[in-house]
Amino acid sequence: MTDIATNARNDRYEELLTAAAECFQSRGFDATSIDTVARHLGATKGRVYHYFPSKMDLFNAVRDRGMDIVFQATDPGYFADLPVLDRLEAMARGHVRAMLQHHSFMLVLKDGLLMRRYTTTTEFQKESLAQHIARRDAYEARFRELLAKGLAEGSLRAGPDPAITVQTFMSALNGPVAWFRPRPGDTPEKFDAIAEEIVRFAMQGLRALPS
Amino acid sequence: MTDIATNARNDRYEELLTAAAECFQSRGFDATSIDTVARHLGATKGRVYHYFPSKMDLFNAVRDRGMDIVFQATDPGYFADLPVLDRLEAMARGHVRAMLQHHSFMLVLKDGLLMRRYTTTTEFQKESLAQHIARRDAYEARFRELLAKGLAEGSLRAGPDPAITVQTFMSALNGPVAWFRPRPGDTPEKFDAIAEEIVRFAMQGLRALPS
């Protein structure tokens, strides 16, 4: 997410991206036609194809934006000069908050990985998917790294295969993407309350306890 | 899951159901054509439409079977004459094992709820979806019930809104559906090892700790 100039051109682009995110999120990739997105904006196909060369590229743009968001949300925690456990908790908090606040993009982000299932047509798009998977791996690696350090410290615990523990940890954090539905009256306080409970659950599942 | 007679008719039906589950799981609902499922069986459309009136009905059958499986997997724990915490753990274990063993059906089951997004055409299918959601709610209610009892006992803890805790708990249990990929060499022991770690994580997140 490089700095976004606020000219008209970029406003239109952002508007399209958001509309696409909402459509893809609510109807899924296939069931969302270009006309669907256009109608959502009170426009026609011409507008969409003016900014994006294909439906797949539009989807990829939404997906990549979603990835930008989670990186941005967890950067402060990851780079913080704090004990490992606090860094991990800060990352978890940022991650969950992003899941709640940018729900549409996060849902698309999740579906984006399942896009493996579809027949990627062009070589460019295959490249785009590969890059996205690489970013995804890099993102998860941050969590794995901190967990490993926590294990070395003895402040965290994991089973014989720590990978499973990390996956379960992140599944808990990703939960809201599946069950949360944003409502008109939502406040930041409500988001924080949800995030706190999820983070508490997940961190407790991870912690080493004197048994 | 009523008792399944092993006549030829039913064998064909089960064969179709399994093939459909695999196709839907690997390619998604829209990207899976009737011809895809047929080819997967070395057959043609005629066979599929002989057993199912429409693509949607085929999908619903797979989805409902998935629901049958999770109920069957968790019934013993739910109805066991044991302390609440042990019953909950047994349910969790059964649930996770089902996620691993019947991976295809479980993935379809998960997508089935997102099918809200699609335009349900006929009234019959809308009814089918409503019934499925009702079953899903009933299933989750079992977990909510045991959590509530655990809270009353004091053996479990939850945040201000226990619903969030339950959702997070189940998100952890559902994790494998998203990240687990069955491999040819998989053994029951491997499944058990994964299940144990997930159950341990989730139960620890739920437990009341002397702080």
Place this chain on the structure above:
DNA sequence: GATCAAACATACCGCCGGGTATGTCTGTCA
């Protein structure tokens, strides 16, 4: 105020896939 390009809208093409109508084979039973 003529030019031109950006920013769309409109009209249209081609294919794919759900569904149907019809044909074909095979076993069964009277």
Place this chain on the structure above:
DNA sequence: TGACAGACATACCCGGCGGTATGTTTGATC
């Protein structure tokens, strides 16, 4: 052995959607 139904395969229809080709409007620039 002929009638008939179950269990498919084959051929076909048609609506929708991705993509394109072609207008049309609007603002900036000279």
